[in-house]
Amino acid sequence: MRKILFLDRDGTIIVEPTDNFQVDSLAKLSFIPKVIRNLYFLQHHLGYELVMVSNQDGLGTASLPETDFLPPHQKMLQILQNEDITFAEILIDKTFEHENAPTRKPRTGLVQHYLHSNDIDYSQCYVIGDRLTDLELAYNMGIKGILFNENTLLLSEKHQKALALQSYNWDEIAQFLSEKSYSQRKASIHRKTKETDIRVELNLDSYEYTDIQTGISFFDHMLEQISKHARISLRIYAQGDLHIDEHHTIEDTALTLGEAFKKALGNKKGIARYGYFTLPMDEALAQVAIDFSGRPYFSAHMNLLREKVGNFPTEMAKHFFKSFSDTALCNLHIHTQGQNDHHIIEATFKAFAKAVREAIKQEHQDIPSTKGLL
Numbered sequence: 001m002r003k004i005l006f007l008d009r010d011g012t013i014i015v016e017p018t019d020n021f022q023v024d025s026l027a028k029l030s031f032i033p034k035v036i037r038n039l040y041f042l043q044h045h046l047g048y049e050l051v052m053v054s055n056q057d058g059l060g061t062a063s064l065p066e067t068d069f070l071p072p073h074q075k076m077l078q079i080l081q082n083e084d085i086t087f088a089e090i091l092i093d094k095t096f097e098h099e100n101a102p103t104r105k106p107r108t109g110l111v112q113h114y115l116h117s118n119d120i121d122y123s124q125c126y127v128i129g130d131r132l133t134d135l136e137l138a139y140n141m142g143i144k145g146i147l148f149n150e151n152t153l154l155l156s157e158k159h160q161k162a163l164a165l166q167s168y169n170w171d172e173i174a175q176f177l178s179e180k181s182y183s184q185r186k187a188s189i190h191r192k193t194k195e196t197d198i199r200v201e202l203n204l205d206s207y208e209y210t211d212i213q214t215g216i217s218f219f220d221h222m223l224e225q226i227s228k229h230a231r232i233s234l235r236i237y238a239q240g241d242l243h244i245d246e247h248h249t250i251e252d253t254a255l256t257l258g259e260a261f262k263k264a265l266g267n268k269k270g271i272a273r274y275g276y277f278t279l280p281m282d283e284a285l286a287q288v289a290i291d292f293s294g295r296p297y298f299s300a301h302m303n304l305l306r307e308k309v310g311n312f313p314t315e316m317a318k319h320f321f322k323s324f325s326d327t328a329l330c331n332l333h334i335h336t337q338g339q340n341d342h343h344i345i346e347a348t349f350k351a352f353a354k355a356v357r358e359a360i361k362q363e364h365q366d367i368p369s370t371k372g373l374l
Contacts, residue, residue, distance in 0.1 A: 001120065002119055002121065003047065003121050004049045005042060005048045005049070005177075006114075006137070007129070008052075008129030009054040010022075012032065012035075013035055013039075014031055014032065016130070022064055024069060025068065028072060033170070039085045040085055041174055042177060043086075050088060051111075051114070053105060053110055054093070055093050055095075055097075058094065059092065077090075106136035114141075122142060125141075127141065127146070128146045129146075131149075132155070135147055135163055136159065136162070138162040139161060144163070146164055147163060150168035185360075187200070188202075191256040195248040196249055196252040197238070197240075200256045201235040201260075202232065202264050203234075205232075207227070207233055209235065210224055212227075214237075214238040214249055214250075219253075222346065228353070230357045238253050246312065246313055247313070247319075251323050253320075255324075258330075262327060267374070268367065268368065268374045269366065269367050270368075271359065271360055273292055273368040273369075273374070274359055275290045275356055275359030276355055277352075278351065284346075286336045286347035287334070287351065288355040290333075290359050292328070292359055293331050295329060295331065297325065300318045302336045303337075317348065321348075
């Protein structure tokens, strides 16, 4: 899914003169501090498309001849292009404010072709500009806006609804967008059968909440280990046919959790993909390796002696991880040793969580495969 920044020009990318508010000579061309490095970061590291949307009052008329406008404008674009910063489109309205043209910000005439597209993630799109008209444009587009202004401005209700951030510092804006970009790795899955009713909410980039309720207390404790040691937010609510036994509840929880991981990871762009962890717990030692490869494969060596730990059947430990692998579409290898089944199972869940944490961390902006697809 595409994500787009709709950028104002004067006062946001380049300094707006205080005399006539027009950059109509090379002598007036000056970049906003920190803007170049951060536009590069946003385009090449966070994957944003850049679209310039600018009002240029009377461009092409005697008040702003193109012969005055074009030299600094083209110089600006050349400098940015030299730093590998490019615009998908440059949209300029040339009218005066009193003309009330449909193409003039905050109206949406210039950006109509971006408003109803199946390949754009609008939750990740922002208008960035220094005026309230930029916030109003964001509101009219149904997206959020970033106000690049250090002054206290009187915000109307629509401005407040559109405002995601006000900052006069491009480092802060880039940090904000980075956090928002990564925080979208979320999933909510509801799986209902005649045997179970499972709900899983997952956020791979947050550790704000953990709430596990499956009706199997030891299983709840193990799932909490995943949230704690993978540093992910996790809510799991499971109702199952425990009057029969625990099998369906544990299996279907694993299937739903795996499906949530698959959805949250999306195309897996930028992730490490591989994770491995060796974890000791008293006499027990658990080794877990995982690859979010898009292909399910499971192998486990777990010698468990007891029939149950608490109300958790020990045979279901291995089956939980097998079921997770099936729907998360990952390779999962487990090898354990020890004498205490409680220690072995808990060490395995913790090692699994640590390996997952390594595998899902974002290191770059590429698909981690020479195929270009996972």
